Amino acid sequence: MSPLWLSLKLAACVASLLLVIATPIAYWLAYSTWRGKFLLEAVVALPLVLPPTVLGFYALLAMGPAGPLGKFWNAAFGHGLAFTFGGLLIASVFYSFPFAVQPLMGAFESVDGKLLNASAILGASPWRTFCSVILPLSLPGIVTAVVLCFAHTLGEFGVVLMVGGSLPGVTRTASIAIYDQVQSLEYGQANRMALVLLLISFAVLSVVYAVNRRAGRRLWTPWATK
Amino acid sequence: MDAVGHEITAPLLVRVRKSRGGAGAHRQPFVLDVSLEFPAGITILFGPSGAGKSTLLDCIAGLLRPDTGSISVGKESLFDSAAAVDIPVHQRRIGYVFQSLALFPHLTVEENIGYGIADLPAAGKQQRIDEILSAFRVAELRRRKPSEISGGEAQRVELARSLVTDPRVLLLDEPMTGLDDDLKAHIIEDLRAWRTARNIPILYVTHSKSEARALGDHCVHMHSGTTVLETPQLSPGPSAGF
Numbered sequence: 001m002s003p004l005w006l007s008l009k010l011a012a013c014v015a016s017l018l019l020v021i022a023t024p025i026a027y028w029l030a031y032s033t034w035r036g037k038f039l040l041e042a043v044v045a046l047p048l049v050l051p052p053t054v055l056g057f058y059a060l061l062a063m064g065p066a067g068p069l070g071k072f073w074n075a076a077f078g079h080g081l082a083f084t085f086g087g088l089l090i091a092s093v094f095y096s097f098p099f100a101v102q103p104l105m106g107a108f109e110s111v112d113g114k115l116l117n118a119s120a121i122l123g124a125s126p127w128r129t130f131c132s133v134i135l136p137l138s139l140p141g142i143v144t145a146v147v148l149c150f151a152h153t154l155g156e157f158g159v160v161l162m163v164g165g166s167l168p169g170v171t172r173t174a175s176i177a178i179y180d181q182v183q184s185l186e187y188g189q190a191n192r193m194a195l196v197l198l199l200i201s202f203a204v205l206s207v208v209y210a211v212n213r214r215a216g217r218r219l220w221t222p223w224a225t226k
Numbered sequence: 227m228d229a230v231g232h233e234i235t236a237p238l239l240v241r242v243r244k245s246r247g248g249a250g251a252h253r254q255p256f257v258l259d260v261s262l263e264f265p266a267g268i269t270i271l272f273g274p275s276g277a278g279k280s281t282l283l284d285c286i287a288g289l290l291r292p293d294t295g296s297i298s299v300g301k302e303s304l305f306d307s308a309a310a311v312d313i314p315v316h317q318r319r320i321g322y323v324f325q326s327l328a329l330f331p332h333l334t335v336e337e338n339i340g341y342g343i344a345d346l347p348a349a350g351k352q353q354r355i356d357e358i359l360s361a362f363r364v365a366e367l368r369r370r371k372p373s374e375i376s377g378g379e380a381q382r383v384e385l386a387r388s389l390v391t392d393p394r395v396l397l398l399d400e401p402m403t404g405l406d407d408d409l410k411a412h413i414i415e416d417l418r419a420w421r422t423a424r425n426i427p428i429l430y431v432t433h434s435k436s437e438a439r440a441l442g443d444h445c446v447h448m449h450s451g452t453t454v455l456e457t458p459q460l461s462p463g464p465s466a467g468f
Contacts, residue, residue: 117322118322119316119341120289120316121320122388125316
């Protein structure tokens with residue numbers, strides 16, 4: 001598999017997985033009245049401030065033969081997790097976590113509380129209120145979360161290098177390939193791949209801004225929390 | 227008894243105490259402490275801002291949890307602190323029209339009205355929607371979104387949405403704030419017609435004496451979280467400022 005396709009596959013898998021994992025967490029963070037929830041908010045935001053190598057280092061330790069995740073994976077599937085696509089996927093999910101949770105949380109919080117009250121008064125259970133009121137009104141935030149996770153994963157370097165190395169067809173993503181090509185002075189090839197990543201990233205961010213503008217409010221921007 | 231066996235003339239009994247702290251920029255410590263019986267018909271809740279009228283409605287609807295006391299409709303308990311009963315909001319079968327509009331902006335007028343009767347079979351549901359749209363003279367708006375209708379039309383849709391669910395108690399929190407006199411007259415007419423058709427307790431919060439006189443069968447004057455006077459009809463009240 002070419003590095004570009006591998007990057008696209010990884011980005012698509014991360015965005016899909018994060019949508020499923022981040023939605024209930026963002027819902028809880030948006031509506032919980034628990035006083036200590038700021039601690040979870042801080043944990044969720046950690047990848048925004050941690051150097052990718054730090055996250056990658058701890059992910060590598062956890063996935064190694066002596067790490068808890070590595071041991072579990074070995075027992076369950078008969079092989080290790082480090083330097084595999086699965087390992088890359090798990091590390092990338094952690095790395096892009098705030099890019100999913102924060103736009104979703106912002107979107108859920110922006111749904112007018114009186115609409116939630118009206119829904120309950122009209123006999124809707126919390127689950128039906130979530131599906132029929134919160135989700136449709138949070139659609140711009142959901143699109144933003146998916147697109148940002150996709151773009152962020154596409155551009156990640158440090159975590160991929162630490163956890164996946166550069167195994168061609170397995171863990172050698174576009175950003176790693178560009179780095180390798182520059183190291184071996186193949187500037188032409190590096191330039192072509194860099195240009196493709198640049199165009200994809202531009203297109204993806206254009207989608208985020210177009211969706212936000214259409215929603216009439218800025219739900220989240222990549223530099224709002226950086 | 228109605229079609230599904232609910233006692234539709236059951237009075238609403240409210241005996242609650244709810245205190246709120248003074249936290250926040252301008253919030254004053256406040257205690258709601260009332261013991262009231264609301265019979266079928268329209269009861270006007272009258273009183274100055276901060277008297278506890280909206281807090282009382284929120285407690286009845288289940289949006290606020292009283293500290294102590296009980297709330298029941300006929301023999302069915304909705305809340306009882308001593309017996310640890312607290313029926314969730316969505317199971318109380320209480321209609322509530324809020325002070326500010328709360329139509330779902332992503333749904334059409336027809337979908338908004340059908341929201342509370344989603345569990346009915348399709349044919350029966352459509353018939354109920356058509357009937358209520360006609361009764362409140364908003365049938366021609368059925369395909370429009372809330373952003374495409376006027377404030378007065380939205381208020382009538384809100385009323386229709388609350389009433390289509392066939393609630394056993396209806397709470398109206400200043401439902402005609404900001405409407406002109408013609409629209410108020412239309413809505414008062416709609417409410418009178420509904421009161422005649424459905425004999426349920428209706429609690430109507432208003433600052434307007436004309437609305438109170440036009441609609442009220444009973445009147446409860448509130449001040450600083452307590453009931454100061456209950457009258458069969460609106461009277462001038464015991465204190466200035468009402």
